Amino acid sequence: MSELFWFEKYRPRSFDEVVDLEEVKARLREFVRSGNMPHLLFYGPPGTGKTTMALVLARELYGEYWRENTLELNASDERGINVIRERVKEFARTAPVGKAPFKLVILDEADNMTSDAQQALRRIMEMYAQNTRFILLANYISGIIEPIQSRTVMIRFSPLPKEAVFARLRYIADNEGVKITDDALEAIYEFTQGDMRRAINALQIAATTGKEITEETVAKALGMVSPRLLRETLNDAFRGNFGKAATQIYGFVVDGGIGELEIVKQLHREALKLDVPEYLKPEIAYIIAEAHYAILRGAHGLTQIYGALAKIRKLLKYTAST
Numbered sequence: 644m645s646e647l648f649w650f651e652k653y654r655p656r657s658f659d660e661v662v663d664l665e666e667v668k669a670r671l672r673e674f675v676r677s678g679n680m681p682h683l684l685f686y687g688p689p690g691t692g693k694t695t696m697a698l699v700l701a702r703e704l705y706g707e708y709w710r711e712n713t714l715e716l717n718a719s720d721e722r723g724i725n726v727i728r729e730r731v732k733e734f735a736r737t738a739p740v741g742k743a744p745f746k747l748v749i750l751d752e753a754d755n756m757t758s759d760a761q762q763a764l765r766r767i768m769e770m771y772a773q774n775t776r777f778i779l780l781a782n783y784i785s786g787i788i789e790p791i792q793s794r795t796v797m798i799r800f801s802p803l804p805k806e807a808v809f810a811r812l813r814y815i816a817d818n819e820g821v822k823i824t825d826d827a828l829e830a831i832y833e834f835t836q837g838d839m840r841r842a843i844n845a846l847q848i849a850a851t852t853g854k855e856i857t858e859e860t861v862a863k864a865l866g867m868v869s870p871r872l873l874r875e876t877l878n879d880a881f882r883g884n885f886g887k888a889a890t891q892i893y894g895f896v897v898d899g900g901i902g903e904l905e906i907v908k909q910l911h912r913e914a915l916k917l918d919v920p921e922y923l924k925p926e927i928a929y930i931i932a933e934a935h936y937a938i939l940r941g942a943h944g945l946t947q948i949y950g951a952l953a954k955i956r957k958l959l960k961y962t963a964s965t
């Protein structure tokens with residue numbers, strides 16, 4: 644079933660298949676080579692390869708026996724720490740299969756556990772340290788208690804860079820027999836900001852519209868404005884025909900069904916890329932932030948967007964004339 648999702652179908656199975664993360668790979672390879680490792684804590688935003696790396700490490704450590712030697716648990720399981728204790732106890736009772744000196748427990752969403760549960764987890768980790776190693780996965784390091792932080796080697800994962808995401812998306816598109824333009828890749832990255840799971844998902848959704856993925860099909864599939872079109876609209880709003888820009892934006896919302904908040908977010912990204920003096924950018928960011936806040940508080944979306952564009956236009960005009 645999970646193979647239906649491309650992000651599962653294309654989850655890397657070896658270090659070589661993992662894009663980017665060179666330093667992480669080097670460190671983990673060293674653990675595999677030496678046959679020993681400490682407890683690990685992988686932390687960082689969603690979709691950046693934490694689970695993937697933990698599973699790849701298991702495969703590289705144990706080869707064909709990786710399943711027998713690996714226990715995957717989810718810490719946010721509502722049955723709590725007692726279930727974790729029981730399952731680890733049961734798992735650690737038997738010796739590792741094959742040559743490896745220890746078994747691996749991968750615990751997802753460790754930062755969702757309460758401090759008390761984490762204290763208990765720390766004791767479990769110590770109790771079974773002789774023949775198990777833990778890999779804890781978390782989004783926020785701040786959600787992990789200090790005694791666990793200090794007993795693990797912490798490895799940080801960051802949003803993946805554009806080239807890495809492009810390389811993976813091109814590889815998947817090739818394999819699936821779909822063509823994708825560079826603009827379309829840009830649009831996907833724009834929308835997903837280094838979260839590889841969302842990027843692969845976006846590719847899969849866009850691919851349902853046909854065998855050639857363009858910026859337009861991506862925008863349509865993801866419910867966003869085509870970044871190229873938005874840039875043209877901004878150009879009209881600030882340098883040319885404001886009425887035309889307003890009509891375009893009306894079309895995005897009313898005909899395209901794109902949410903005003905999504906437009907404001909995109910506006911924020913595009914406006915900060917404008918070719919304007921650097922000192923104006925904070926003011927532009929502020930104007931857009933105000934519109935965003937007003938919409939969240941229930942103000943009429945289109946009015947706020949037009950208002951923000953008008954303010955920015957005034958700012959740019961004023962600066963150009965002084």
Ligand SMILES: Nc1ncnc2c1ncn2[C@@H]1O[C@H](COP(=O)(O)OP(=O)(O)OP(=O)(O)O)[C@@H](O)[C@H]1O
Pocket residue numbers: 649650651653654655660661662663664687688689690691692693694695696780781782800803811839840843
């Ligand atoms: N570096 C990478 N190289 C290739 N594919 C990757 C990479 N990182 C992530 N992926 C892809 O993205 C998907 C999601 O990654 P993964 O499950 O590892 O994210 P995660 O960091 O554990 O996220 P979460 O915090 O949401 O659990 C994987 O199934 C895989 O297809």
